[in-house]
Amino acid sequence: MSETRSLNVAVLSTAFGGPYFGELLAGMAKELAAVDGRLIAIQTVDAGTVEQDFAEPPAFPHRVAWDHVAGFVVLLNGVSIDFLRAARRSGRPVVVISDNPRGFDCPVILPDNFTGTRAATQHLIDHGHRRIGFVGNPVQTDVKERLRAYRETMLENGLTPDPDLFYAVEDMQEPSGERAAHAMLAAGMPSTAVLTGNDRNAVGLMRVLTAAGLDLPADQAVIGFDDTEVGARLTPSLTSVRQPMEDIGALAVQMMIRLHRGEAVADGVHAVPTSLTVRESCGCTGLLTTAAKPVDDEDHAGHVPGRSADLLTLLEDRLARGRYLSHPMALAGPVAAIVDALRAALAGTDGPQSLTLRRSLLSLAGVLGDNERIAEVVRGIQDYARQLQAEAGLARDVDATRRVDGCLQKILLLLAQAQTTWLSERGKSMMGSLATQYTISLQLLRSQEKDPRSLDWLGETDVRAGCLGLWPDHEANPAKQTSLNVVGRYDREIGSPLNPQEVVRLAAFPTAEIVSLADIAADTMVYIAHLKVGSGDWGMLALVAPIQAYVPEGRETMNQWAALLSVALEHEALLQTMREQEEHLRRAALYDELTGLPNRAYFRTRLTTAIARASRRSDYRYAVLMLDLDGFKIVNDSLGHLAGDRLLQEVATRLTATLRSLDTAARFGGDEFAILLEEINDDDSPVVLAGRLQQALARPHRLGNTEAVISASIGIAVGQPEYTDTETIMRDADVAMYHAKSHGKRAHAIFDPAMHGAAANRLSIENELRKALDNRELVLHYQPLVDLRTGTVSGAEALVRWHHPTRGLLPPGDFLRVAEESGLSLRLGTWVLDESCRQMHEWDLHENDARPFMMSINVSNRQFWQSDLIGEVDDRLRTHGLNPDRLAIEITEGVIMDDVKLASSLLSGLKTLGVQVHIDDFGTGYSSLEALHDLSIDAFKIDRSFISRIATSPRSRELVRTIVAMGLNLELDVIAEGIETTEELDFVRTLGCSHGQGYYFSRPVPATQFRKLLP
Secondary structure, eight states: TTSSSSSSEEEEESOOOOHHHHHHHHHHHHHTTTTTOOOEEESSSSSSHHHHHHHHOOOOOOOOGGGOOSEEEEEOSSSSSHHHHHHTTTTEEEESSSOTTTTTSSSSEEEOOOHHHHHHHHEEEEEEEESSSEEEOSSSHHHHHHHHHHHHHHHTTOOOOOGEEEOSSSSSSHHHHHEEEEEEHHTTTSSEEESSSSHHHHHHHHHHHHTTTTTTTTOOOOEESSHHHHHHSSSSOOOEOOHHHHHHHHHHHHHHHHHHOOOOOOOOEEEEOEEEEOTTTTOOSSSOOOOOOOOOTTTTOOOOOOOHHHHHHHHOOOOOHSSOOOOOOHHHHHHHHHHHHHHHHHHHHOOOOOOOHHHHHHHHHHHSSHHHHHHHHHHHHHHHHHHHHHHHOOOOOHHHHHHHHHHHHHHHHHHHHHHHHHHHHHHHEEEEHHHHHHHHHEEEEEEEESHHHHOOOGSSSSEEEEEEEEOOOOOOOOOGOOEEEEEEEEETTTTTTOOOOEEEGGGGOOOOOHHOOOOOTEEEEEEEEEETTEOOOOEEEEEEEEEEEEEETTHHHHHHHHHHHHHHHHHHHHHHHHHHHHHHHHHHBOOOOTTBBBBBHHHHHHHHHHOOOOOOOOOOOOEEEEEESHHHHHHHHHHHHHHHHHHHHHHHHHHHSSTTTTTTEEETTTTEEEEEEOOOSSOOOOHHHHHHHHHHHHHHHHEETEEEEEEEEEEEEEEOOOOOSSHHHHHHHHHHHHHHTTTTOOEEOOOOTHHHHHHHHHHHHHHHHHHHHHHTTTTEEEEEETTHHHHHHHEEEEHHHHHHHOOOOOOEGGGGHHHHHHHHHHHHHHHHHHHHHHHHHHOOSEEEEOOEEEEEOOOOOOHHHHHHHHHHHHHHHHHHHGGGGGGGEEEEEEHHHSSHHHHHHHHHHHHHHHHEEEEEEEEESSOOHHHHHHSSOOOEEEEEHHTTTTTTTHHHHHHHHHHHHHHHHHEEEEEEEEOOOOOHHHHHHHOOOEOOTTTOOOOBBOOOGGGOOOO
């Protein structure tokens, strides 16, 4: 095999712990050592999975370490058919142990389940048993073979297998054997003997039957399969079928080497013989007797007296026929010391000193491991001693016999002493393993203290090196991941190097330098665990660690470390999520989620600090600005909340860009913002800043395909010594803001104590107006609209008045602004519309009346944008039986120009109803001729401020002349408001105004008086 060098073999399995897998790895390691190869053991199930059988192969799609291996050995059903086919397509050979995958041809090595089970069944029949049962998992491939062998052997002996004596179990574990025993007891123990699918089933079964009071094997003989150490230690000791696992592992690698060389290896089953190890549970005496048999001439024929090689051959032969050793045989040294002691006793001379002999026997004790091996060795030494005595012609020499027996007793005593010492050391080793597990558990479960990804915790273990790779995208489907982010490395000689993270292909993981550190001669292999526990899948952990093929707890510790690391990573991710949530909650408590600006709570904290600082420093000045957006509701309601949110974010950006770094801008909610100015001076006075803010906010805001123009009303409160709490100064800034708002858009105001009275009055008006709407205190007065061509009344404008219970009749100027700011204008507007239509019907101006008459109704900003104006108008007209041409809706320029495109759509809807649309107070707002041309309007009304200056201002006369000419050119009716003199009437009539209204004709009057003016 020396022709093949550096052959790395991947061993894929659901587990690697325990003697079964240990002996397989031992056989593989022996063959790989001869070709300078390496073992790369890849666990294909979740980390931490132990003692579990799988009816179906696990879903393990990961092609980890493929770049490093020349072939694959699969144990049991460790991977799926798809994985096997992918491995074959990669050009690498595949060998399977203890499973025969359907639909995939490759060399398959199976223990000869049939012959071993046949021998076990025949053994029980030879004992006289006729009702023999079988316990096992019929889904498991090996158990199927064993069950078939049992049935055929029964039939060959003229016995019919009873289906009632077959106890199907779920798996190959002890609890399944326990459940089978309970079923046997419940059935009244119909069998006298039973075969089990494996030793674990047998152990569970014997435990329950013994606890139930049965005398085994008298009441029930039992034979297992696998010949495990735990079965041999039972009372009675378990007779079992032995599988030569080392031979199977060695054969798998031998085939791999041949395939790698290009030699032909037949697909299909390659059976390895099994044999029956007879002990006590079947009814036999067992293997523990140490009585020496008499020596005759045949026993020592061909032997040369006194040569240690004879005893060495004898012991090796005896031990090879038994179960496998706890580690490879190393008998030459102890055997030479025993031979020297026996020869000296036979000759009557001094032999080796007791201490020297005991030291020699220590290594022999480590080879043996259990009582059966000790019994074999004792029998062998006894037989060899009698052989020496007979060959020397002293078989009947009493003194020689006494000296040899004394030496044998000394050897046996020293061997027992050595065995006790070895067991004590083994116990210390196991306690050391437990202590290591405890230490590792504590370190990995304290991931919040030290990052487990550093792999520093491996320093507490016997691992040579390690490599940790995590999926680059933890949220992605792990089955589709093709690379790993190497985040941790460990080397026992240099510790955990602080190398930068490196992304490697999954097939190249672990890194080549890690693989190169595995050395079978030093009893190390590469172990790869899938860091998956439950739903958490993190990546792969690779360790260069001892094979420990002959240590019962060997390799399983690494599986547990991987599970603990997976849990630690899950814990770390959970902590990170909690930290992120905590930070999110902290920001949510202090910052506005939409704009990222500080919120009211954080602003109050900063303001509290500013107030305290001002009380300590005479040179420290600060101010609070309260800012409310003008026109935001229009954007929000017309373009939608998403556009409104984008606008607020843009406002926040512009505020932050305009302020200094030491100032604080906050959002209080809705379209309300607050600003704290600190360390202010003349150059950065609040008034100057308010102007800059208004300029910044007045620039058009791009919202998708639409531009929006807004402004801001700003109230300013400058820090004063009397401000000792945040509530007072914020209230005063808010009062100043409402004062600014009452003076129109894009205004700012500094707080003055007199504003408190105005604010209180405003609040009072709002509360009283709300009650007035409930108590029907509002009334409509009507001002005639006169046809200037005929001089007759052709319509009216409905004007609201308030019959205040204490203040008398209030004009609209005393309450309409408050109604608009508070939102009451929506309710008020609906009432005006309904009352106007009702009044026309009362005046008999319904559908059947032919008199020309039109009622003009003013619509506020909020009513136009925030209500279903078209629906309300249509409903009121139908309710009161009016023709649509009886109604004119009056809207100011400013309302329309907030969003010309949307306004045009609403106006078109009104026109579709048949309602007229008039532009009120024309000339006082901002509009464009293009916009007027595209809007569906019927007339505009010249504001009274222009008409009143006709007699005194030539410029006003020319402006009115221009407005009228423009209206006529646009084919619109032009209505002159506020006509009070004959001169004003004559002037507008001469220009071509079609209609007029004003005190010249009549003041607004109640409905009863207006009726007298109707034609």
